[in-house]
Amino acid sequence: EIFNFQNLLSVNGFLFMIVGGFLVGFGTRYANGCTSGHSIMGLSNLQFSSLVATICFFAGGLIMSWFIIPLLF
Amino acid sequence: MKNLKYFFVGLIFGFILIKAEVISWFRIQEMFRFQSFHMYGIIGSAIAIGALSIFIIKKFNIKDTSGNPITIAPKELNKGTVIGGLCFGFGWALTGACPGPLYALVGSGHLIILIVLLSAIAGTFTYGLLKDKLPH
Numbered sequence: 001e002i003f004n005f006q007n008l009l010s011v012n013g014f015l016f017m018i019v020g021g022f023l024v025g026f027g028t029r030y031a032n033g034c035t036s037g038h039s040i041m042g043l044s045n046l047q048f049s050s051l052v053a054t055i056c057f058f059a060g061g062l063i064m065s066w067f068i069i070p071l072l073f
Numbered sequence: 074m075k076n077l078k079y080f081f082v083g084l085i086f087g088f089i090l091i092k093a094e095v096i097s098w099f100r101i102q103e104m105f106r107f108q109s110f111h112m113y114g115i116i117g118s119a120i121a122i123g124a125l126s127i128f129i130i131k132k133f134n135i136k137d138t139s140g141n142p143i144t145i146a147p148k149e150l151n152k153g154t155v156i157g158g159l160c161f162g163f164g165w166a167l168t169g170a171c172p173g174p175l176y177a178l179v180g181s182g183h184l185i186i187l188i189v190l191l192s193a194i195a196g197t198f199t200y201g202l203l204k205d206k207l208p209h
């Protein structure tokens with residue numbers, strides 16, 4: 001399990017949890033929705049704005065997973 | 074007391090999130106590395122059912138429990154959608170959780186996630202502070 005109190009004290013854990021959490025909160029408000037609001041509800045309602053949002057969510061996730069996480073950790 | 078229905082909907086949602094392993098960091102990483110169909114199946118089937126439900130609601134003009142027609146407020150598209158979406162995506166890959174799963178994780182006993190949650194709330198608060206200075 002990555003998420004425990006010991007890991008919070010290591011730099012890796014800190015970055016993961018606090019920076020990650022901050023980005024989730026900030027990004028959700030900035031994009032006016034998260035995966036529930038945009039990806040599921042918005043796409044079900046056939047909104048274009050939600051398609052753009054979902055693509056960006058995914059792009060951000062891909063960039064982080066493929067490039068930044070391997071680089072930093 | 075009339076808000077009890079929201080409590081039950083939330084209860085079911087949290088339960089489903091946990092049962093479907095949506096809250097697992099590893100599942101989210103799997104999704105981004107294309108190593109598993111799991112998350113795509115969940116999100117895909119959710120959208121399919123949602124789209125069908127909305128289609129039926131609109132076609133038959135179904136009213137809500139108070140008799141009002143159901144309207145879904147559209148979300149606007151602006152630069153914030155793109156930039157915020159990217160930010161959220163970064164955070165999503167890092168934490169492996171969306172806002173909803175964060176609460177479900179705390180509920181399922183991972184108290185450390187309270188830190189992530191507080192950080193997320195700090196993020197939304199910061200957005201509120203910086204809102205007027207950010208490109209939209």
